Amino acid sequence: MSAVRTPAKHFAPLAIGAPEPYRALPVRIERMIHFVPPHNEKIRSKIKDIARQVDVVLGNLEDAIPAGDKEAARQGFIQLARETDFGGTGLWVRINCLNSPWMLDDVIEIVREAGNKVDVIMLPKVEGPWDIHYLDQLLAQLEAKHAVTRPILIHAILETAEGVKNVEAIAAASPRMHGMSLGPADLSASRGMKTTRVGGGHPDYAVLSDAGAAAGAGRARAQQDLWHYTIGRMVDACLAYGLKPFYGPFGDFSDPAGCEAQFRNAFIQGCLGAWSLHPSQIDIAKRVFSPDVNEVAFAKRILEAMPDGTGAVMIDGKMQDDATWKQAKVIVDLARLVAEKDPERAEAYGFRS
Incomplete structure (x- = not known):
């Protein structure tokens, strides 16, 4: 028995009065998803300038926001959403994960107060299609209640082993799906990987040239890409269902060359953009995810x-x-x-x- 809706019902709104789902994603350039902490008043005061520099502004409510600042971050996001004209720049929000004490209020209050401004909700730690189904239904009910005129899309973060295992089912879960991002830090913990790095490679994950070819000169060593397999699976799942794949964060702001190399690997594999966590990464993402002139x-x-x-x-x-x-x-x-x-x-x- 199929676990997905029949084709006739796939694009039907899940609540009376909710907007019809998109049959094709809106065409937008999204080279970088720039994360901002909305509880920071200094950052909020710069949002208009930031929006002119980036393709997507994302208000982060989840990781990196202390528990005591969660509600302030939510209210700060609502404020910047209501007060800012983003023009052609996308406005996203990363809500708290489904099992957190903040998630439900995140969605209810943001859709009520700023539902017609938000393009995409990023959902952390997605483990299977059931997570998407829940948020899909909740968004439809809230869109209907608050007269939201266009569907708010869902972007899933792959950051658990179970999520990667179920990546195709997640991609197929809803017409509300926008795409997926790789979440390397939580994913490495979920898998028991032996690294504390946020994105990028690891010097011990390498291959050596053949022992017989060294001829006394020492064996050449080449560092490998820890995320090649997962990005490949994510790209295939996304493109099979018309979604957008993204690389996630690169946490070492002191290593722009490493960041650019990781972003470029993802771009060549099919990713359309990456997260920028620091202003210095905006231009890197623009350079990498814009096609070469030649x-x-x-x-x-x-x-x-x-x-x-x-x-x-x-x-x-x-x-x-x-x-x-x-x-x-x-x-x-x-x-x-x-x-x-x-x-x-x-x-x-x-x-x-």
Whole structure:
């Protein structure tokens, strides 16, 4: 017996008077999800300036907010949501996890006071589709009660072994699903991994060159990516269901090169963005998750040489066919989205007259 709704009911609102779910996600550029602590009045006073620099502003109510500041963070988020015109910048909130004493009030008060401003609710520690079903139904009831005119989306954080095991079922759980982020710190604890780092690699997770090839010069050592497997699973699940995959946090603010390398690995694997926890990571995310200028120029040449996406052509001695046409279209479509938000890159991509 199927555990999912039938196709006829999949896109039906879960409460009378709630807005109809999206049949396709809104098209937005989301290179970085920039975390802010809403209880911090100094940060709140800078929200308008921050919103102009980033693609998504996220009010964080969960980890890194002390228990005594939870309610102040919630009220601070409601205040900044109501008082700020975010324009084309997304507004998200990370609520507390489902088994916490703050989660229910987070959702009830935020939807009541700012439901028409919030684009996405980020849900921590998602373990299976049942978690999504609960929040899905609750949001529909609150949207109906408070006359919210567009559906608030759900973004799941993968940060437990059970969540990774159930990643496809989570992706399929609701038309309200926006995407998923990797949560490496909690996930490493859940798995019993031997690292205290928040994202990034570990010097002891490495491979050595073959012993016979060393020839007395010492064996070359190459550090491996701890998160390659999980990101691959997450990307496949998200793209199979039309969702957006994201890398999560990189906690070492003193290592911009390491941050950029980790973000770039995730970008090449298919992630559309990452979390920025510090202002210095905003430009790193912009650089990494915006297509390279030369790659965009070459992709445009492929599309121009194969206008209908069929056949095969030679460009610079390399054969291009319908498969590479699809790859080129992904790059050019992303570049167009970036260009709408970023005038400098629009000029570099040749999309501005």
